[in-house]
Amino acid sequence: MEKPAQKAETNAGEPVVVSSNSLQDLTFKNSFSISLSLCSSSDNTASVSSSTNDVSNDSVETKKSTNAPENNNAESEEVASHKKRPESMAADPDGAGFRRICPSKPHKGNDMRWDAIQSVKAKDGELGLNHFRLLKKLGCGDIGSVYLAELRGIGCVFAMKVMDKGMLAGRKKLMRAQTERDILGLLDHPFLPTLYSNFETDKFSCLLMEFCSGGDLHTLRQRQPGKHFTELAARFYASEVLLALEYLHMMGVVYRDLKPENVLVREDGHIMLSDFDLSLRCNVCPTLVQSSTEPSCAMPTYCIQPSCIDPIPACKLPVCVQPSCLQPSCFTPRFLRSKTTKEKTERTNLGSSDSRPELIAEPTNARSMSFVGTHEYLAPEIIRGDGHGSAVDWWTFGIFLYELLHGRTPFKGSGNRETLFNVVGQSLKFPDGSNISFAAKDLIKGLLVKNPKKRLGFKRGATEIKQHPFFASVNWALIRGTQPPEIPKPLDLALLNQSFKSAAPQNEKGATETTRLPGPYLDFEFF
């Protein structure tokens, strides 16, 4: 099986070099220089530090902190964000300082898992590891391990991400963990994870999410004939990912880590975008834009209330911007009277020829200087160190679609260094004999434009991309009713029960004698 794509990342305050003997210099024509540590760590991640001559020759950390305050959309990074968000897991082991998860989400209200958790909480107080049986290790990420976990006595299953707090603190990944938790707490969308609960033990920080039994799209792609999806299947997965990205942008989240490995398949065959620890939180002002062709359009622009979404955790905001307010019924159009004629014209021109109002939810002012993402998926502006915004998600969407259709990414080199050079300098080519449609090629070309300002989606976000002919056959409103290309086999809990190991967790004080005894379950295999 092919190796999953490698991840590149720098965090302020964190040593960026993994191995000094693998340090190499990359110099681009336009005087950018990137110091690369191309040595993969055991978990297949690589750290990359960047410095750009156009900003300063300071370290990444300085550069980030000098850029961050200029912009309200500054990234939640280890150093910068500690100032904005005083709570940390280390300082607040019970998690009381973190945003509380709503008892249920408006769109998931009839999900029995909420009730199951509430009943356990009502009986025992807070949740703990002793309430669960860990059936299987689903995978291991950079900041934690994910287990299939069964709620004892009730039988419903979850995906539980378990993070070692000592490791997070030691490797300066507390803010990444917090970013992920904050974002998960905001989400209420069919193609994004539901966070049912989160809890802390002395040693671990745990997130309880819904379990996707179908694995990830990377693995699924490998099983396809020719190791690529048909255009029909690729359109299905790309459509759902696009809706998930649209919602994230509307919520003020730039995802930044789109790749097939992070697109999970639910038991019904629909997708779930996972993994938010590299995401960027920013301000956004979702706006309804009325086309100029509308005859009754006296006031061309509307703004949804609450007018702007702020990256500050919702519980701290003076106005309600909880996800529950972002249902269509809460969209109270508000006339924007103060726009100048020029602004009005600009906005109006952004609309399509269709006369219906369009929702534009693109956080176009988001800005970050971080070097985060996965090598083959990194946008050129990230590699060049130009600073980047929400358009990086449309670049990665182009790479993603290319990979689904061709079984490989377009700029992959023989190593990470060459890949980065290719992304910045090589023009887009389709493989010889590529038989994808003209529309698919045209969409990919529009997305893989190196200048983010000229990239499809830069101005009007997902709205612009959804109108591309490639998606002409997609019924966006009814996509959840579309038959998925493949439906995973149902999870066989009985089979999993048979394969339990019989050892109890040794290193978690939270488990009581009684909870250790009844039945075998997995050992913790942490770090």
Ligand SMILES: Nc1ncnc2c1ncn2[C@@H]1O[C@H](COP(=O)(O)OP(=O)(O)OP(=O)(O)O)[C@@H](O)[C@H]1O
């Ligand atoms: N809800 C879920 N249902 C099923 N499997 C999951 C779920 N969430 C994660 N996984 C699996 O667990 C593995 C680890 O996930 P996780 O998000 O922690 O790591 P990651 O995607 O490698 O990212 P990172 O390194 O940034 O943490 C993934 O490979 C994924 O396949």
